Amino acid sequence: MDPDFNFTDYDPDGLVSPCTFSNNNSVNHVIGPYIHSIICILGFVGNSLVIITYALYKRTKSMTDVYLLNVAIADLLFVLALPFIVYNELYSWPMGQVACKLLRGSYSVNMYSGMLMLACISTDRYIAIVQARRSVRLRSLSYSHLICTSIWVFAIVLSIPTFIFYDWYQPSHSEVFKVDLEEVKSEPPEYVCEMRFGNSDTAKKIKVALPSLQLAVGFFLPLSIMMFCYTAVIVTLMKAQTFQRHKAVKVVLVVVLVFIACHLPYNLFLLYDTVTLFHYNSCGVVDAVQTSLTVMQTLAYLHCCLNPVLYAFVGVKFRNHFWRIFGDLWCVSKKYITPRRFSRVTSDTYMSTFRRSVDASSDNGTSFTM
Template identity: 25%
Template structure:
């Protein structure tokens, strides 16, 4: 991966035992560091509170409770290693290749699990309200939860293969190193296709659910509109920049435009940090707003 310029701020820091560095000039990716710090400080306590308190969950079905608990656990697993990544952005990677691969793999697993949890929640509520069906309950809650982690485990395998510890001018980094441009395109397209499908399903489900409940006078109120809108807009705004950057990267590789590809790589740290913002917003969107959501969806079955 190339040296990053547009998103870097350089500070003159001398090497010390507490702050290892291979050069006196240490580049600092300031924007992602700030975003990741905020995500950790807000998201970790928020998701821990959801796991312990289970706010307003007594009105939800057993499956909805399990999905939201899985969502909180996935987000927490994703956020807990953030101090290590922040340290890496500020200084360099010092934990070796195995830790680099495993921590990256764990983060991808938790992100995919969170994404699928949100998608299944939206589909479940859509089927329950619009079509009056509880298909997921027939599958079996445990089977569904196993599948919810099995799919991310498979989708995250590329992270184990292409994540490497790379020595650069400013130090050592843990990031992706592709063996070929074809491999890079394949990984980007897989991530983007998965993301676009999930975003489309969530948007379709909540828009259809909102139209259905608004047909009844009891549900036609601004609270449900704000809740559904916030879920869709937040999901779209925080995930789309990452996938758009992947698409632009694929286009740059296809056109063999090095300057365009460098712009995409320069943007990667920032858009990746934005994806993690949703992990600290999920408690507000799903857990603490679950009372309004279960009223809207009519969930009373356990």
């Protein structure tokens, strides 16, 4: 079977009709423009605030800070690329070959790097809590920068097939010809940004290899690391007789459960779709699987909006720096709304009081910072 063909239904006369995927198309036209727009806005705002907080206020003073900053960068780049991916899936791709490869390749890089950074955060929490005696030696900024650089390079290497096989081309089924005597006229060509292969053998290998690689490195590996590390963290915290033990355990459980809830359904359907890729199924079954993949993929995208809340804003110190942004913005706005002299006195008084309270709470606040 040609792997580039969609599954078909056969009528009694032996004629072959292509699958319409009506349910999947209907869901796509709802999720694409509306749900994904919400994800893009929330993800852009949340991850931008994390980056701004680190750039102007908090700085990267620990291994966890470096990982959180890199997760925010990966998620921000992802939500910036998402509108173009949605547009390409719903319509044509007018931006050419280079933009096509950069778009799909960057999506893959950000997906791998973001998931592996989450695994690094869990490892860092494991070392800090379970291996506390060795944490000072192992949790240095130089190590964290080296690990993050290695992850980005590794993600680029894993994405090389995506850069190679995604192509900008005019599919044969989009050509509509009108024959009138000797004159042949065609509609303006529409181009797509999709995977394209030279032969069927290459197509079969790549269409199995890419999802398998995504499942192995982009989900099951981070999930295994997180389960091991956070299980050990919970056991250690339960043994500790501290005031914030139960809160810390709840935070760990929420982080793990949200990760599983967002990513497990999509990856299970992706695994099923990969295993049955070259098996014959009716149009109804394939349409149902593709519709489920679309919905579950959107749920997985939602995780990039939740990362800032789960990993950054849950910490007392980070939350104080976050509120400091709004305090500074409020002072700047009052400077232009109220008379200059009154504004300056009010702003200086407010800022001095606000910063003293922030610094005091930052010094005294302790939490299980994710």
